[in-house]
Amino acid sequence: MLFLNQKILFNVPILAIGAVVGLAACGQPTTEGDDNARGTPQVTMVGVMVGEQQEKIEAALAPFTEATGIEVVYEGTDTFATTLPIRVDSGNPPDLAMFPQPGLMADFAREGRLVPLTEFMSLEDLQAAYDESWLQLGSVDDVPYGVWYRASVKSLVWYSPQQFAANGYEIPTTWDEMLALGDRLISEDKTPWCIGMESGDATGWVGTDWVEDIMLRTAGPEVYDQWINHEIPFNDPAVENALNLFGEIVRNEASVYGGMVSVLSTPFGDSIQGLFGEDPNCYMHRQANFIEAFLPAEINLNEDVDVFPLPPINPDQGLPILVAGDVVAMFNDTPEARQLMEYLASETPHEVAASLGGYLSPRQGIDLALYPTDLSRKQAEILNNADVIRFDGSDMMPGAVGTGTFWSGMVDYVGGTDAATVLTNIENSWPD
Amino acid sequence: MACFFSKLICYESFGKKEIQSVTEVMMEFWARLLNVVLAIAIGCGGVIGLFYLANIGINALPKPWNRRLLPWVYISPALLLLSAYLILPTVQTFYLSFFDGRSQNFVGVQNYIFAFSDPAMLEAFRNNLLWLTLVTGVSVSLGLIIAVLVDKVPYEPIIKSLIFLPMAISFVGASVIWRFIYAYKPAGADQIGILNALLVTFGFEPVGWIVEQSVNNFALIAIMIWLYTGFAMVILSSAVKGIPEEVIEAARIDGANSWQIFWRITIPMIRSTILVVSTTIIILVLKVFDIVFVMTGGNFGTEVIASRMIKEMFNYRNFGRGSAIAIVLLIFIIPVMVSNIQRFRAQER
Numbered sequence: 001m002l003f004l005n006q007k008i009l010f011n012v013p014i015l016a017i018g019a020v021v022g023l024a025a026c027g028q029p030t031t032e033g034d035d036n037a038r039g040t041p042q043v044t045m046v047g048v049m050v051g052e053q054q055e056k057i058e059a060a061l062a063p064f065t066e067a068t069g070i071e072v073v074y075e076g077t078d079t080f081a082t083t084l085p086i087r088v089d090s091g092n093p094p095d096l097a098m099f100p101q102p103g104l105m106a107d108f109a110r111e112g113r114l115v116p117l118t119e120f121m122s123l124e125d126l127q128a129a130y131d132e133s134w135l136q137l138g139s140v141d142d143v144p145y146g147v148w149y150r151a152s153v154k155s156l157v158w159y160s161p162q163q164f165a166a167n168g169y170e171i172p173t174t175w176d177e178m179l180a181l182g183d184r185l186i187s188e189d190k191t192p193w194c195i196g197m198e199s200g201d202a203t204g205w206v207g208t209d210w211v212e213d214i215m216l217r218t219a220g221p222e223v224y225d226q227w228i229n230h231e232i233p234f235n236d237p238a239v240e241n242a243l244n245l246f247g248e249i250v251r252n253e254a255s256v257y258g259g260m261v262s263v264l265s266t267p268f269g270d271s272i273q274g275l276f277g278e279d280p281n282c283y284m285h286r287q288a289n290f291i292e293a294f295l296p297a298e299i300n301l302n303e304d305v306d307v308f309p310l311p312p313i314n315p316d317q318g319l320p321i322l323v324a325g326d327v328v329a330m331f332n333d334t335p336e337a338r339q340l341m342e343y344l345a346s347e348t349p350h351e352v353a354a355s356l357g358g359y360l361s362p363r364q365g366i367d368l369a370l371y372p373t374d375l376s377r378k379q380a381e382i383l384n385n386a387d388v389i390r391f392d393g394s395d396m397m398p399g400a401v402g403t404g405t406f407w408s409g410m411v412d413y414v415g416g417t418d419a420a421t422v423l424t425n426i427e428n429s430w431p432d
Numbered sequence: 433m434a435c436f437f438s439k440l441i442c443y444e445s446f447g448k449k450e451i452q453s454v455t456e457v458m459m460e461f462w463a464r465l466l467n468v469v470l471a472i473a474i475g476c477g478g479v480i481g482l483f484y485l486a487n488i489g490i491n492a493l494p495k496p497w498n499r500r501l502l503p504w505v506y507i508s509p510a511l512l513l514l515s516a517y518l519i520l521p522t523v524q525t526f527y528l529s530f531f532d533g534r535s536q537n538f539v540g541v542q543n544y545i546f547a548f549s550d551p552a553m554l555e556a557f558r559n560n561l562l563w564l565t566l567v568t569g570v571s572v573s574l575g576l577i578i579a580v581l582v583d584k585v586p587y588e589p590i591i592k593s594l595i596f597l598p599m600a601i602s603f604v605g606a607s608v609i610w611r612f613i614y615a616y617k618p619a620g621a622d623q624i625g626i627l628n629a630l631l632v633t634f635g636f637e638p639v640g641w642i643v644e645q646s647v648n649n650f651a652l653i654a655i656m657i658w659l660y661t662g663f664a665m666v667i668l669s670s671a672v673k674g675i676p677e678e679v680i681e682a683a684r685i686d687g688a689n690s691w692q693i694f695w696r697i698t699i700p701m702i703r704s705t706i707l708v709v710s711t712t713i714i715i716l717v718l719k720v721f722d723i724v725f726v727m728t729g730g731n732f733g734t735e736v737i738a739s740r741m742i743k744e745m746f747n748y749r750n751f752g753r754g755s756a757i758a759i760v761l762l763i764f765i766i767p768v769m770v771s772n773i774q775r776f777r778a779q780e781r
Contacts, residue, residue: 082746201729201747258618261640264732265616281621400748411731415645425551431533431750 041070043336046084047098047326050076056356057149060349070336088113093331096340098149101395102137103402105329109140115330117144120338121345129345133389134362138327146327147345150353151362153383154288154322154392155213155310160275162304163283175217175313178284179248185283186254193249193256194282195263196271197414202403206268207246207410208394209322210286214242216320217313221388228393230430234401235423243419245313250414257282263414269294276304286310288324289360289379301373309382318387324395325362354380398431405429522762525755533750543756553757556735562649563720563736567656568713572706574657575664579672580694592669596662603659603722610655611727614641645733652734655723660716664709671705672698704779711772718765737761 049057054076061072075094077083081104087093088108099105108114117126126135126144138146157178164171167188172178182192197206215224219238226232227239253259257274258266258281272291274281276299285291292301299305312319328344330337343349350361357372360380371377383389394402409422486505490498532539547553578595582588598606615625619637623629628638641651675698683693699706721738728734730743737757745754 201725201743203729203731258621261616261643262618264643265640281618398748400750404743404748408731415643415732 041336042073043070043096043334043340044073044075044094045096045098045328045340046075046077046080046087046094047328048076048078048080048100049098049326050078053358056353056359059356060352063348063352064340064343068336068339070339072340088331095332095334095337096328096330098326098328099146100326101324102146102327102391103396105138105146105327106140108329108331109143109145113331114145115333117147117330117341119333121342126345129363129365131362131364131389137325137389137391138329145329147329147341148362149326149328149344149349151323151325151360151383152288152290153360153379154209154324155320156287156289156307156379156382157310158272158275158285158287158291158305158307159283160280160304161306163275163280169283171308172311174311174315178311182249182255182284191255191257191282192284194266194271194274194285195250195256196266196268197263197411198265198267202407203264204407204410205394205403206287207250207414208402208406209288209392210246210250211239211242211410212390212393213286213310213320213322214245214313215239215393216322216388216390217310217317218242218245220314220317221320221390224390224393228396230397234427234430235420240419240423243413243423247413247419251416260414260416264411289376290358292375293358301375305375307375307378307382319385320388320390321383321386322392323362323383323389324392400429400431401426525758528751529755529759531752533748533752535751539752543752544760546753547756547760552735553737553740555733556737556740559649559734560718560720560736563653563656563717564714566650566653567660567717568710571657571661571713572664572668572710574661575666575709576668576706578661578665579669580698583669583672592662592665596666598659599662601659603720604726606655606659607723607726610651610658611642614651614727616640616643642727642734643732648728648732648734652723652727655727656717656720660713664713667709668702668705671702675701704775708772708775708779711768711775714768715765715772718761718768737764 047057054074058072058074061074065071080100084093084097084104093113097105105114123144130138130148134148134151135144138144138148159171163169169181169184170177172181185192195206197203199205212224215227215238218241219227223232223238227234227236232238249255250263251260256263257271268287269291272285272287272294273296275283275285276296289307295301295305309319309321328341330341345363347363347365350363350366351370353359354361354366354370354376355372357376360376360383362383366380368377368380371380394406396402397406405426409426412425413419413422483505487502490501490505492498493501528535529543530538530540578591582591585591601609612624613626614628615623616628616638617623617625619632623632623638625638625641627641631638639647642648679697679701680693683697688696719738720736721742724730724734724736724739725742730736730739738761741754741757741761744750744757
């Protein structure tokens with residue numbers, strides 16, 4: 001066989017290899033960077049908003065380009081947390097990045113990759129624009145790095161005002177009133193809560209939000225901060241107490257629709273739908289403001305659905321609100337990037353985004369009348385009136401805990417594992 | 433090129449800029465086209481020239497040497513690619529597995545101790561063992577039974593195509609399909625999952641197939657069996673057809689019944705094929721990740737080694753642990769791989 005036709009045998013691999021190398025050569029981006037050479041000043045920005053959200057942020061950025069002639073190239077990605085560190089490590093960071101949680105931003109700030117805001121913005125301006133809590137959340141070691149673009153309010157209980165009116169239920173203002181309402185519903189053969197925790201490989205975060213909210217309401221913001229910074233162990237009695245209060249609701253088969261199996265297998269976006277209809281599956285649903293996007297299309301946002309803040313437990317702690325949000329920080333110190341950062345801290349982009357809906361601004365002084373629905377106006381009011389603001393704790397913890405064992409621990413807890421075991425497992429997984 | 437076209441569209445939508453920009457963009461298009469043509473010509477020509485010269489050079493060498501060196505010249509590009517994409521990363525992974533999460537401090541075998549003592553890892557090992565036994569056992573035996581039963585039956589091609597069909601579906605695609613089959617709604621609500629719809633029709637309570645720890649591992653394993661029974665069947669069927677007719681006839685004349693023929697003739701004669709199919713499936717099962725990732729994300733006690741590796745590496749960004757698990761997986765796969773190749777060679781002979 002080897003002697004059949006040496007010519008053919010030799011030529012085939014040559015052509016094949018030649019083709020591969022040739023293709024590889026033309027795959028090289030040789031004209032990248034021409035855009036800048038063309039002369040239009042540019043700022044690049046990476047964020048997690050894609051699809052409809054991306055259109056909204058581009059609309060919010062449009063006045064900037066109109067006023068300055070600086071083109072903003074926004075790139076939305078759903079693999080932000082994995083691709084951004086790679087881009088930064090390889091020396092190709094975007095000018096600005098919009099972080100969905102401040103933890104990753106803090107890492108970059110400590111590595112000295114980010115430009116502190118105070119190098120080009122005055123602290124007074126920043127303080128005028130943002131409430132102290134938000135400024136603190138965007139600071140690392142008391143140096144401000146982040147401009148908050150978008151807020152989400154997590155401590156919301158959703159309900160159907162028609163159902164509440166028809167049955168004569170009152171909006172609970174304390175935790176005990178809320179539990180009493182639950183008991184009354186159970187005695188009327190109804191189910192108080194809908195909880196859905198399924199979220200692919202992120203299953204469990206719904207539970208962590210609950211526990212964080214309860215921690216803020218029982219132990220208060222100082223203990224909460226110690227908890228997320230691991231200054232108290234994860235299995236501290238304060239956490240166990242919070243987990244057990246969550247358990248009183250979620251592990252009680254009568255108080256949550258469908259019981260444990262349903263909680264674990266219902267996608268988080270579907271469970272709110274149980275509130276609606278002639279004979280609803282449940283009457284209350286605790287979820288962040290973004291769940292609005294998952295409401296059925298026929299729901300009228302001004303009439304059919306309403307929210308109240310998750311009530312306080314310990315009156316000494318006032319009404320704390322758990323938040324999340326997107327914060328912009330600057331990698332490359334260019335004049336264009338500075339201008340864009342200043343613009344993002346100004347009122348214009350927040351006002352444009354607010355009027356487009358599905359958005360809450362963390363900035364002060366945004367006219368509530370701009371929000372297109374009563375619902376978003378009410379959420380903005382709850383956010384503005386909060387006694388205490390704390391950021392989603394699991395987003396602040398190391399990844400192995402915050403998006404790892406804390407999530408899976410909540411799944412185990414709902415599935416029946418006792419609180420002490422769950423918390424000890426999480427404590428043991430905290431990286432040194 | 434894609435960039436060019438999208439840019440054109442983008443320029444058009446800007447309206448005012450359109451006229452001046454289109455000529456500019458067209459110029460750039462031709463420049464790029466020329467660039468590509470040149471790159472291909474120089475690339476291909478260069479490589480062909482290089483091999484041609486190497487060939488001439490080697491042929492000019494004294495007699496025994498040219499024969500010895502020639503194969504290496506032709507194999508070297510393949511070797512280079514192989515070491516760049518397989519061998520170097522493996523060595524790098526092995527090296528990283530002795531360092532901490534950020535790959536900065538040497539931690540000795542700590543990551544391996546973790547890999548063999550962490551409760552989640554032990555659960556992953558236990559589940560992988562379950563996967564190995566059940567998927568390999570069931571899909572190979574089922575494949576063999578079907579291959580023998582439908583052999584020479586008139587509608588054989590139809591049956592075989594139907595069973596082979598799932599092979600064409602990716603793991604992720606199959607998992608999405610099965611998510612619907614296993615879907616759960618509380619009792620009293622409309623069941624959208626076919627399994628629970630059937631249960632409710634017959635008066636039973638719906639089951640949370642992927643949540644209940646007593647059934648969920650089996651529910652996931654069933655998906656892979658569904659995917660790979662067809663593969664086992666097709667290969668085993670061709671082996672069954674390869675058994676010489678005379679042997680079976682001789683056995684029948686000697687008075688053997690079908691059962692005896694199956695155990696005493698069919699199985700021993702296709703033994704090496706069974707082993708090759710089994711080892712191939714074992715390797716696939718050891719690498720299983722997609723099904724678990726899509727169906728449960730490793731929750732509810734369904735973690736497997738590969739899904740744990742992805743979690744440690746990309747979710748927790750602990751490169752040391754992730755690499756150590758990758759190496760453990762590699763070490764498990766190597767002996768199976770070696771025996772697979774040996775069997776395959778033996779069969780080819």
